[in-house]
Amino acid sequence: MGVDKELLDILACPKCKGKIRLNEKKDGLVCERCRLVYPIKDDIPVMLIDEASSLK
Amino acid sequence: MPLNWVAPVYDWYCAKVGLGKKFRQRTLELAGVREGERVLDAGCGTGVLTRMAAALTGPSGYVAGIDPAPRMIGVARSNASAEGSRAEFRLGVIEELPFPDNSFDCVLSSFMAHHLPPEVKLKGFGEVYRVLRPGGRFLVVDIGRPSNPLWWAAVFPLLFWSFTKDQIRGRLNGYFLESGFPEVEQKGWWMGLINFWLARK
Numbered sequence: 001m002g003v004d005k006e007l008l009d010i011l012a013c014p015k016c017k018g019k020i021r022l023n024e025k026k027d028g029l030v031c032e033r034c035r036l037v038y039p040i041k042d043d044i045p046v047m048l049i050d051e052a053s054s055l056k
Numbered sequence: 057m058p059l060n061w062v063a064p065v066y067d068w069y070c071a072k073v074g075l076g077k078k079f080r081q082r083t084l085e086l087a088g089v090r091e092g093e094r095v096l097d098a099g100c101g102t103g104v105l106t107r108m109a110a111a112l113t114g115p116s117g118y119v120a121g122i123d124p125a126p127r128m129i130g131v132a133r134s135n136a137s138a139e140g141s142r143a144e145f146r147l148g149v150i151e152e153l154p155f156p157d158n159s160f161d162c163v164l165s166s167f168m169a170h171h172l173p174p175e176v177k178l179k180g181f182g183e184v185y186r187v188l189r190p191g192g193r194f195l196v197v198d199i200g201r202p203s204n205p206l207w208w209a210a211v212f213p214l215l216f217w218s219f220t221k222d223q224i225r226g227r228l229n230g231y232f233l234e235s236g237f238p239e240v241e242q243k244g245w246w247m248g249l250i251n252f253w254l255a256r257k
Contacts, residue, residue, distance in 0.1 A: 010094075010118065010159055014152035017186075038154075044129055045146040047122070047154035 014047050030055060058125035059101070066102050066128070080105045083166060084112060086243065086252050087195035092116040093161040098150045098184065099123055099168025103132030103143060109164065110143035122148035150180035158189040169198040169228065170220050181235035188257040194237065196253040201226030203248030211249070228253060
């Protein structure tokens with residue numbers, strides 16, 4: 001998995017600019033504040049609000 | 057407007073029109089990218105400039121490239137791993153940057169501005185201002201107002217396109233000032249058709 005801790009430190013939610021975390025399956029980045037999950041496709045974080053799914 | 061369709065031939069095309077390695081080196085020189093810096097390449101395409109920036113900043117630096125086109129990022133990423141480059145890539149747009157405030161020393165944006173409508177350009181420049189640290193640099197490369205009249209024959213249709221008309225009329229400087237940058241310097245290239253803009257936060 002290409003998304004490591006260092007990368008998460010510098011990534012932020014594109015909507016609220018707040019902190020994000022890796023989900024348990026390690027296939028998405030979660031913004032708790034916006035209740036959004038940004039998918040990771042082929043090891044590339046997809047940091048587009050339109051492509052995010054809502055957090056269940 | 058993600059440029060997916062052009063991804064397979066983009067590097068070949070850029071070299072053909074005179075935007076090869078030398079031009080990219082000039083871009084990095086003007087931006088003043090040095091070892092240990094944190095650099096963002098907004099609209100990185102296939103990541104040629106991103107990887108060159110990563111080579112300059114070295115292991116103590118951090119370089120990220122974003123682009124909205126999955127195929128561009130796909131090419132960027134596979135080229136980076138083939139070269140052993142430290143550059144990181146992700147899908148993202150300039151008008152909603154996925155980075156915290158004050159996180160970069162330098163933001164580069166090469167031939168991206170003309171893909172954006174005026175309101176997105178303005179929002180994007182504001183986002184760049186936000187992610188730059190105080191004193192950080194924003195270098196934009198794009199078409200501007202040609203200083204040589206011969207170019208006008210080629211560029212006049214761009215005056216009728218909302219994405220480019222402000223650039224051709226020489227009004228891009230205003231976008232920097234409106235986004236919070238206190239000043240901006242402009243340097244012409246290729247008789248003024250291609251321009252470099254350098255702003256500091």
